[in-house]
Amino acid sequence: MHVPEENYYTKDHEWAQVDENVVTVGITEYAQGNLGEVVYVELPEEGQKVTQNEPFGVVESVKAVSDLVAPVSGTVIEVNVGVLDEPGVVNDDPMNNGWLIRIEMDSEKELANLMKAPEYKKLIEKSQ
Numbered sequence: 001m002h003v004p005e006e007n008y009y010t011k012d013h014e015w016a017q018v019d020e021n022v023v024t025v026g027i028t029e030y031a032q033g034n035l036g037e038v039v040y041v042e043l044p045e046e047g048q049k050v051t052q053n054e055p056f057g058v059v060e061s062v063k064a065v066s067d068l069v070a071p072v073s074g075t076v077i078e079v080n081v082g083v084l085d086e087p088g089v090v091n092d093d094p095m096n097n098g099w100l101i102r103i104e105m106d107s108e109k110e111l112a113n114l115m116k117a118p119e120y121k122k123l124i125e126k127s128q
Contacts, residue, residue, distance in 0.1 A: 001029050001124065002095060008071060008111060009120035010053075015095065016071040016114060018105075023072050026099040027059065027090060030124045035061040038090040041083050043068075043101055048076045050103060052110050057100065059090065068100065072110045078102040 003009075008016040013031035017024040032038065040060040050056040055067035056076075080099050083089050090098040115123065 001033075003028070003117045003121050003124075004095065005117045008114035008116065009123075010069055010071050010114060011123065012067075012069040013124075014069060014071050016111075017099075018111065021105050021108070022077065023074070023103045023105050024099050025068075025071060025101050025103060027068070027094055028120075028124075029094055030127075031066075032091050032094045032098075035059065035066065035091075036063040037061055038087045041087045041090065041100070043079050043084065044076050046076055046079055050074060050076060050101075052113065059087075070103070071114055072103055072105045073107070074103040074105040076101050077104045 013028045015026055015028050038059055038061050042058040044056050050070040052070055052073045054070055056070045057068040059066050079101050
């Protein structure tokens, strides 16, 4: 299972890639594997505010409906419309083309509340 070292992770299995004050968010390979075939994704509008640890959208699969949880607080500056049109991209490439939103983060201090790769790997090992 691919867990990039440079990313941050949530206990809800979202990844967060930080580039200065912009955070790209998606679901992890582990999450998409557990969900099964993703059939629908609901995301916020650009310009919408999101709050750390609060739902910002929904991913629906043939097995379950799951909330998407914001890893940081801030303003949504970009939405991946490709996953809205073709939700299967989340299964095919969750760590790259299957990204969901980009957030202009309010405070870098919130990154301290997230897991780094080694801690996230331990979480998923316990879950298996």
